[in-house]
Amino acid sequence: MNVDIVGGSGFIGTRLSRRLSQAETIRFSIIDKAPSALFPERVKIADVRSIDSLRATVTADSVVVHLAAEHRDDVRPLSLYDEVNVQGAKNLCVVAREKGVKTIVFTSTVAVYGFAPIGTDESGMIAPFNDYGRTKYEAELAFKAWQAEAPSIRTLVIVRPTVVFGEQNRGNVFNLLRQIASGRFVMVGDGKNRKSMAYVENIAAFLEFAITLKPGVHIYNYIDKPDFTMNNLVGTVNRMLGKSAAIGFRLPFVVGFMIGKVFDLAAAITGRRFAISSIRVKKFCANSVYNTALETSGFLPPVSLSDALERTVRHEFIESHDHEGVFYTE
Template sequence: MKNICLIGASGFVGSRLIELIKDDCQLSNFDKRESVFYPEITVSGDVRHQEELDRALAGQDSVVLLAAEHRDDVSPTSLYYDVNVQGTRNVLAAMDKNGVRNIIFTSSVAVYGLNKENPAEDHPADPFNHYGKSKWQAEEVLRAWHQARPEERSLTIIRPTVIFGERNRGNVYNLLRQIASHKFLMVGKGENYKSMAYVGNIVAFIRHHLNNQQPGYQVFNYIDKPDLSMNGLVAQVEKSLNTQVPSVRIPYCLGMLGGLSFDVLSKLSGKKFPVSAVRVKKFCATTQFDATRAHSCGFQAPYTLAEGLNRTLQYEFADGHKDDIVFVSE
């Protein structure tokens, strides 16, 4: 059995990945947080600390690097680069010290920036925030590492769109909760498309590439198709929960004004609010990406997007048999 080290797998995606592959290989999880579900395989450590990584990667065959600073409100902003970029350099240094030649890295479609027209993997990078910029810089570090010994090293970069699913507490959950509770206000016309990825599919995609590693370089966008418009997403919630959502809409300019007002209030009060100018901008942006390469590489997604949404909606808003363990993300 392969020895695989997951780095940063105590969170939402990592927990589901461990659940999926724990019987396929010898697993360890290197994370600064203890795993709620898998503490027995978790080693406490930080990607900013080289010696801890050096010890953790001894005897490993492959690495899946999930660790990242990813929230919109990380402070100071230097943390994005300390963790996402320098942390990647540290992981690669530890791999080289231990003779580990295979890595899967979860990047993000944030490297493309906002309002791009269905970018594929070869689209120019144009990140608009520190998260996207740091992920792109980390990718560049990884590509340089691979190119130094391409005949021996395996590098797979996966750029998921926003990931949702059961137990997640991020922007998609907040949106679904607002729609399900009839407290939803549509900003704009609702015709902008939102690419999404169900967690059950993204972890299956990672497993697919763990099982098919060989020397070389691959990069994939991961999105569950077909994309939904905001109006289509509302319709899916209505169908899954058998409910009717009020069709209240406000113009984009008013939505941005409200977001800026909350930004000012946040600075004055020191409190964080669920509404901000960045979040309004992201809500109204078209986030549609080409995923042809991911869905033509031999991978078969176990769930459709509609099935993933329905499973999430049923678990979060209809099923009374759930615990209070959740994962906070964007």
């Protein structure tokens, strides 16, 4: 089996590549606009915005895993969301038709649901609140149109992960863990809100599993259960670091949100990016809890969520890994 990982030089793609490199029956290539630190010999340079570059790199009759996306909160210009996420998906569909691709695995996002009710599953209402969620859903529609052209022979797997974390990632979860580890963490709100999370190794394992699914459209939220409350998450991390699990000073949400607005203004004036923003405070204090039909697929995640958190904390804040590269995401 030939597998093309579009966007494979990134955080999830590197983990998936590592898994596929150990599979004797799979040959894989990475298609990305950036080189891969771990598998440079596997990379074919291409940009999903250029249909010609995709034509030159996608392998005939391959399985395509599509990971490339614009995803940060502060992408500028905003048109990049449409150019990369939507037009990139449409370009890939054109090339898939030309190359005889019969299976596409697409990583979308739970952001397609917007501020979703607690327990939203794959049947939840599509109501994105930002350009990222909107364009990811429009990409889903493009891939569904591709699959519908030959439904008896084409396989489309849409994976909607929640927030992803793991070793070497420099996204929102890492920023939270770093604040806790530094001792400078301040809880905003009562900490009773719950967060669904997804460990990168488990997502990579599911993507590997997904490439074997039969023709049809398969949609799965990717969530590693059980969900943590913010209080439980902070207390668990503190215990892993040998600290007290008790949480001291708490900042009311309104105060935290106004501080975020101050940083928004500073970012607008200076053009700089700050770790604090009003939308990040809002996300931090909101419930973000999803359900998933993963158990119906037959897939079993290889790492429990508690073990995944311990692995990440140990790797980032207890052991030394200064020689390893990192990935910057949201």
